[in-house]
Amino acid sequence: xxxxVKPRVAHPSLKRNDVGLTVRDYEGQMSTLCAxxxxxxxxxxxxxxxxxLSIPPHMIAKMSGIGCSSKTPTYxxxxxxxxxxxxxxxxxxxxxxxxxxxxxTYVGVSGDGDSLSIGLGHLCHAIRRNLKMLxxxxxxxxxxxxxxxxxxxxxxxxxxxKGEVNLMxxxxxxxxxxxxxxxFVARSFSGDKxxxxxxxxxxxxxxxxxxxxxxxxxxxFNDHEGSTRSYIYTRQHLHEATESNFVPPAREIxxxxxxxxxxxxxxxxxxxxxxxxxxxNYDVSDRKAAMDYIREHPAEVVTGIxxxxxxxxxxxxxxxxxxxxxxxxxxxxxxxGSAILDKLQASYR
Amino acid sequence: MQPSETGNPDYFHKVVxxxxxxxxxxxxxxxxxxxxxxxxxxxxxxNRASNVFPSVLGRTCDRPCEPACRRGRLESDKxxxxxxxxxxxxxxxxxxxxxxxxxPTKKNGKRIALVGAGPAxxxxxxxxxxxxxxxxxxxxxxxxxxLMRTNIPSFRLPEKVLMDEINMILDMxxxxxxxxxxxxxxxxxxxxxxxxxxxxxxxxxxxxDLPGRNDTDRIHIGIDWLGxxxxxHIDKIGEKVLIIGVGNTAMDCCRTSLRLGGKDIKxxxxxxxxxFKASPWxxxxxxxxxxxxxxxxxxxxxxxEDGKLxxxxxxxxxxxxxxxxxxxxxxxIIPCDDVILAIGQDNAFPWIEKDLxxxxxxxxxxxxxxxxxMCTRPGVFFGGDSAWGPKNIIWAVEHGHQAAISIHxxxxxxxxxxxxxxxxxxxxxxxxISEWSYHNDFNPAHRQKMHHVxxxxxxxxxxxxxxxxxxxxxxxxxxxxxxxxxxETVFSAPKCIECDACIDICPVSCLTMEKDGPEEExxxxxxxxxxxxxxxxxxxxxxxxxxxxxxKDEDLCVHCGLCAERCPTAAWDMQQFQIFISHAGDPVxxxxxAA
Numbered sequence: 001x002x003x004x005v006k007p008r009v010a011h012p013s014l015k016r017n018d019v020g021l022t023v024r025d026y027e028g029q030m031s032t033l034c035a036x037x038x039x040x041x042x043x044x045x046x047x048x049x050x051x052x053l054s055i056p057p058h059m060i061a062k063m064s065g066i067g068c069s070s071k072t073p074t075y076x077x078x079x080x081x082x083x084x085x086x087x088x089x090x091x092x093x094x095x096x097x098x099x100x101x102x103x104x105t106y107v108g109v110s111g112d113g114d115s116l117s118i119g120l121g122h123l124c125h126a127i128r129r130n131l132k133m134l135x136x137x138x139x140x141x142x143x144x145x146x147x148x149x150x151x152x153x154x155x156x157x158x159x160x161x162k163g164e165v166n167l168m169x170x171x172x173x174x175x176x177x178x179x180x181x182x183x184f185v186a187r188s189f190s191g192d193k194x195x196x197x198x199x200x201x202x203x204x205x206x207x208x209x210x211x212x213x214x215x216x217x218x219x220x221f222n223d224h225e226g227s228t229r230s231y232i233y234t235r236q237h238l239h240e241a242t243e244s245n246f247v248p249p250a251r252e253i254x255x256x257x258x259x260x261x262x263x264x265x266x267x268x269x270x271x272x273x274x275x276x277x278x279x280x281n282y283d284v285s286d287r288k289a290a291m292d293y294i295r296e297h298p299a300e301v302v303t304g305i306x307x308x309x310x311x312x313x314x315x316x317x318x319x320x321x322x323x324x325x326x327x328x329x330x331x332x333x334x335x336x337g338s339a340i341l342d343k344l345q346a347s348y349r
Numbered sequence: 350m351q352p353s354e355t356g357n358p359d360y361f362h363k364v365v366x367x368x369x370x371x372x373x374x375x376x377x378x379x380x381x382x383x384x385x386x387x388x389x390x391x392x393x394x395x396n397r398a399s400n401v402f403p404s405v406l407g408r409t410c411d412r413p414c415e416p417a418c419r420r421g422r423l424e425s426d427k428x429x430x431x432x433x434x435x436x437x438x439x440x441x442x443x444x445x446x447x448x449x450x451x452x453p454t455k456k457n458g459k460r461i462a463l464v465g466a467g468p469a470x471x472x473x474x475x476x477x478x479x480x481x482x483x484x485x486x487x488x489x490x491x492x493x494x495x496l497m498r499t500n501i502p503s504f505r506l507p508e509k510v511l512m513d514e515i516n517m518i519l520d521m522x523x524x525x526x527x528x529x530x531x532x533x534x535x536x537x538x539x540x541x542x543x544x545x546x547x548x549x550x551x552x553x554x555x556x557x558d559l560p561g562r563n564d565t566d567r568i569h570i571g572i573d574w575l576g577x578x579x580x581x582h583i584d585k586i587g588e589k590v591l592i593i594g595v596g597n598t599a600m601d602c603c604r605t606s607l608r609l610g611g612k613d614i615k616x617x618x619x620x621x622x623x624x625f626k627a628s629p630w631x632x633x634x635x636x637x638x639x640x641x642x643x644x645x646x647x648x649x650x651x652x653x654e655d656g657k658l659x660x661x662x663x664x665x666x667x668x669x670x671x672x673x674x675x676x677x678x679x680x681x682i683i684p685c686d687d688v689i690l691a692i693g694q695d696n697a698f699p700w701i702e703k704d705l706x707x708x709x710x711x712x713x714x715x716x717x718x719x720x721x722x723m724c725t726r727p728g729v730f731f732g733g734d735s736a737w738g739p740k741n742i743i744w745a746v747e748h749g750h751q752a753a754i755s756i757h758x759x760x761x762x763x764x765x766x767x768x769x770x771x772x773x774x775x776x777x778x779x780x781x782i783s784e785w786s787y788h789n790d791f792n793p794a795h796r797q798k799m800h801h802v803x804x805x806x807x808x809x810x811x812x813x814x815x816x817x818x819x820x821x822x823x824x825x826x827x828x829x830x831x832x833x834x835x836x837e838t839v840f841s842a843p844k845c846i847e848c849d850a851c852i853d854i855c856p857v858s859c860l861t862m863e864k865d866g867p868e869e870e871x872x873x874x875x876x877x878x879x880x881x882x883x884x885x886x887x888x889x890x891x892x893x894x895x896x897x898x899x900x901k902d903e904d905l906c907v908h909c910g911l912c913a914e915r916c917p918t919a920a921w922d923m924q925q926f927q928i929f930i931s932h933a934g935d936p937v938x939x940x941x942x943a944a
Contacts, residue, residue: 002914003783007791007856009907011877012424014858024856036848036917044853191847219848219917231846235894 001032018054026051028075036223038190038216038231039072039138045193046107046136047076049200061097061104065090065119068145069111069138069216080107088119091126091135095315098131101327102316105204106133112153113143116171120152123173127182130208132314134200137173137211138190140218141229148221159226173213178291178307184210185290185307186244189234190217192303199305201246208314215301239297241282242304284308350868350898352890355839358773361926363885364903365835367431370417372747374930375399377414377431378835382787384438385828392438394448399930401472401518401746402497404510407436408816409501411597411628411741419832422881422905427796429830430819437824439510450479452521457481459760462542464531467495468742469733470548471518472749473756476933478521480757485542486523489530490580493519495550496734497742499576500598502605503812534701534729544728544756547715548749551694551734557593561651565658568651571598571691578605578811587686588612591661593648596626599691603640606689608811615641615683617648617663620672634815638804643683647675652682660684694739714738721765722752728759753933769931775924778836779913785923787836789910791856792829833908837926840899842890844920847897851912851921852876857905860912862897875902 006027014022026047031040050060057079064070066087073082081104085093094108115123115137126135141154150158153173154166177185184206188196196214203210215234217223223230228237283289290307326334354360363369367377376395383392396403410432415421418428459482463470466488474484492498493515497506519525531537537545554570562568567587571594577583590606592599595618603614616635618625621644625632636642646663653659660682666675696714701707706726708716715724717731724731732748734740755765778785800817807813819827852860861875872879872886879886879902889899913921 001783002854002911003785004790004909004911006854006911007907007909008793009423009426009791009856011858011905012422013877013880034917035915036846036850038848040853040915041849044849191849193849217848219846223846231848232894235847 002030005030017051019056021051021054021057023048023051025079026057026077028073028078031072031075033068033071034144034218034220036219037068038140038214038218039069040075041190041193042109042136042138042196042214042216043072043075045190045196045200046109048193048197049204050077050105050107052197053201053204055105055204059104061094061101061106063090063094063097063106063108063133065110065114067111067114067143068140068218069109069136070114072109072138073107088114088117088122090114091119091122091131094133095126095129095131098133098315099321099326101325102132102321103325103328106131107204108133108135110135110137112137112139112141112151112173116152116173116176120171124176124180127177127180127209127211129315130183130312130318132206132208132316133210134203134206135209135211136200137213138216139173139213139229140216140222141227142218142222144218144221148218155228158228159224161221161224163226172294173211174302174306175291175294177211178287178294182211182307183208183309183312184305185213186211186305187213187215187301187303189215189238189301189303191231191235192238195240195244195303198244198246202244202305202308205246206308207310208312234301237299237301239300239302240304241293241302241306242284244305350865350871350886350888352842352898353885353887355887358771358928360885361773361775361835361837362771362928364837364906365926365928366417366419367414367429368835368928370413371399372413372744373399373401373750374928375414376835376927378831378833379927380438381429381431381434381828381831382833384434384824385788389438389441390443390445390448393442393445396435396438398932400743401475401749402468402514402742403435404439404514405468405497405506406742407432407439408506408510409497410435410743413743419834419905419907420830423907429832430796430799430827433797433799433819434824434827436816437819440818446517449517450475450521452478453481455481456483457760459483459543460485460541461544461546461756461760462487462537462540463546463548464537465489465495465547465549465733465735466493466515466525467548467550467733467745468497469735469745469749469752470495470546471515472746473546473548473732473753474521474523475518476750476753477756478518478523480934482760484523486525487529487531487537488525488527489549491527492580493525493527495548496572499579500572500601502575502578502601502608504604504608504807504815505601507812507814530700532700534705534707538705538729543760544730546730546732546752546756547735548731548733548745549735551696551739553695553697554690555693555695557648557690557692559648559650561653561658564653564656565651567658567686568688568690571602571689572694574689575601575605578609583609585610589685590614590687590689591683591685592616592689592691594618594691594693595642596691596693597628597631598694599689600627600631600635602689602691603635604638605811606687607638607640608808611687613641614639615643615685617646617661617683618642618644619647619666621645621668624672634801637801638807645675646681646683649680651688658685658688661688694734696735696738698735712738718765720751720768721755722748723755723759723765730755750932754931757933769935771931772929774927774929775837775839776927778910778923778925779919783914785836785910787833787923787925788829789833789836789908789923791832791907791909792826794826794830796830797823797827834906835926836908836910836923838901838906838908838910838912839922839924840887840889840901841920841922842892842899844918845889845892845894845899846918846920847892847894848917850915850917854911854915856909856911857907859902859904859906861900862892862895863900865891865896865898871898871900872902875900877902879904 060080062073062082733745887901
């Protein structure tokens with residue numbers, strides 16, 4: 001726990017976003033996680049992505065369950081709504097919140113324990129419903145809050161801090177999501193914000209549920225030799241399948257991307273983005289190819305936006321809810337009374 | 350870019366903006382911390398080691414430290430009131446006599462003559478007496494202090510305060526000969542001194558040779574007039590006074606006039622306000638007392654009627670943006686009873702014979718080496734305003750320190766170009782996890798305002814000190830505003846695991862990890878671009894995991910220590926930097942090229 005609150009003094013030349021706020025306005029409370037925790041970096045990445053997208057803080061809802069990961073919504077966007085729910089139940093609570101008010105931007109933060117053990121079923125069903133939300137799994141392979149036991153995502157052969165070897169097969173959230181029909185699946189690394197922030201921005205702009213698995217080293221219990229989730233191991237085994245850059249909707253700019261090297265494209269705001277061609281054998285809209293690609297690189301941490309499909313309707317579209325958020329409908333309309341209910345039930349008889 | 354050379358004392362010294370900007374390199378953050386702890390005597394002595402006259406400077410310093418203060422670069426913030434805090438240490442120090450340097454009873458046999466008892470000469474005496482020298486000061490007036498006495502009015506610097514500090518030096522056993530202007534350098538050389546130091550100031554105020562100048566006795570040279578007031582030869586002035594010039598001497602002249610019967614005082618400036626030489630706070634104090642500052646008026650002639658000064662004629666000017674070119678709008682006459690000329694000072698050495706091997710330049714200044722302060726005749730040294738013209742007290746002190754080093758070398762047959770090196774030390778401030786032995790939080794308090802004696806009371810006597818000094822509450826608040834820039838962020842690249850924690854936590858976004866490149870490129874690609882080229886960009890050695898560099902823009906770091914607190918491997922640490930500025934008698938280790 002830091003000795004002081006981060007001073008409110010800021011760099012005088014900090015930029016402001018479209019709603020007139022600096023990135024400092026998207027910060028939260030001081031983190032009480034261990035110094036050097038990957039989760040804090042992800043927090044900083046989420047903070048930056050929300051700021052860059054100019055989402056007003058009061059239009060954000062932060063959802064989480066239990067665990068080190070689930071503490072982190074406290075550490076970004078103080079001005080947002082939030083719900084810190086029961087262990088593994090974040091997707092269920094998020095579903096309810098989203099059903100009631102679809103106008104908010106939902107940011108769910110979970111961990112490998114919260115989502116792949118106790119909350120696995122809830123995760124699967126949120127994916128099926130294609131709930132419009134950013135779903136971040138802060139994946140460190142251990143139960144940090146209970147002193148470092150292997151989690152469901154721990155690789156076979158990885159060693160605990162005391163030297164014990166894991167023998168159980170891992171649940172890979174990316175493969176799981178791909179196999180049950182997720183419409184946006186990405187993986188990144190807490191130590192690489194240049195990749196993480198654009199992925200988070202793309203995920204926040206996705207039509208339905210965007211699952212982002214972020215390798216996030218546990219600096220206290222899983223950053224040692226023999227671990228497959230340490231900073232050094234992750235860096236040595238990173239394999240960027242696709243290079244990601246998020247382009248907000250605007251007038252189309254057409255550019256030919258060179259076969260080798262890359263192409264610089266000047267964007268609408270004058271900034272330049274460097275595009276490089278994804279591998280010839282990689283198609284981000286081909287689910288089977290994505291799964292094959294990951295299987296073909298078993299010893300590597302495959303990162304990037306691995307699969308995206310904008311054609312699948314999200315929960316409200318599937319259920320044909322009204323265009324106004326339910327929370328904003330007049331009560332009489334939302335709940336028309338027992339006479340109407342009786343009439344409806346009679347129609348089924 | 351090359352990894353920053355943090356082992357060079359200059360690197361971290363430059364981060365301590367105030368100390369770097371101070372000519373005598375006073376350890377400002379440490380003395381402010383001592384004040385905060387109530388250790389006033391220790392704070393005073395730490396000041397004294399560098400600037401010799403903390404009580405005088407706490408009231409009169411030109412404060413080069415304050416415009417340099419990092420706090421002034423933060424958004425809508427002002428520098429720490431460093432000078433006022435210095436005065437607090439001196440006001441509350443109590444008796445420090447047992448902390449002063451001990452003077453050996455057995456002398457080393459070397460005799461030194463100092464010309465003038467101003468801040469430069471007194472500093473030389475202060476540095477040489479503890480080394481066993483016999484020092485004799487020749488002073489033209491009956492009292493010591495030089496410009497500190499004659500040019501700074503007693504309502505800004507009470508005589509007792511001045512004398513207390515001068516006596517600390519004279520009581521070391523300095524022989525001082527009052528009313529003894531040196532009339533001949535040749536004669537002084539004949540006295541057989543081992544070295545001579547000239548610290549006689551720039552005693553000649555500039556004249557303004559316009560029509561009517563010599564037709565009245567009501568036109569005064571500013572510094573001479575202030576001197577006459579100080580020695581009580583003058584105790585009144587006319588009701589309407591014009592001060593020509595707008596430097597700090599002009600400010601002293603106008604405020605003194607108000608206390609000697611002046612009612613309508615105008616300070617006449619040729620150029621617009623942005624080009625004034627006076628310190629902003631001195632202008633502020635003068636205007637608070639009702640002095641009118643008139644801009645864009647160029648003096649043309651003195652208006653004399655029946656042998657009596659009745660006014661002065663000016664061209665009213667309009668300037669271009671840079672105040673380089675002007676055109677005359679009209680000519681006006683402003684009535685007055687007295688005119689005081691405060692338009693600068695010159696050096697004058699009529700008493701130095703031209704055949705002694707002491708060479709002079711075309712401006713009449715002795716040719717003095719910039720680092721050794723020796724002139725072209727070995728054994729004769731210059732310092733203070735005598736060296737290169739008018740500067741200020743704190744520069745005179747630093748000249749004295751450097752000249753004392755040279756004199757010591759000269760007397761010990763060591764080349765004067767052999768200078769003692771500056772040393773440095775770094776000491777970790779870590780007390781435990783998230784615990785530091787300094788107050789690391791940023792305090793958003795505003796700069797404290799000095800309280801003044803009220804506007805009626807203060808004019809009752811010339812000697813009433815206007816500034817009351819900070820009270821204890823103001824002192825406590827102001828001391829906490831200091832950012833502790835000497836508690837440095839020290840980085841060890843081999844320990845870094847590149848987790849980004851420091852970058853994420855930094856409140857002023859001054860950290861970045863980036864691939865190596867030329868400094869000018871890297872400066873553009875930081876978390877926030879480093880546009881202030883006066884401040885260093887720290888670059889680490891390549892980091893172990895990716896080979897990137899840790900970069901830190903030193904410009905706006907508030908030294909809060911959060912980078913070090915959030916670092917899991919202690920690659921960042923907060924360490925107190927101390928620079929050891931050498932004075933006479935410290936070991937000689939480096940050479941400088943003679944200019």
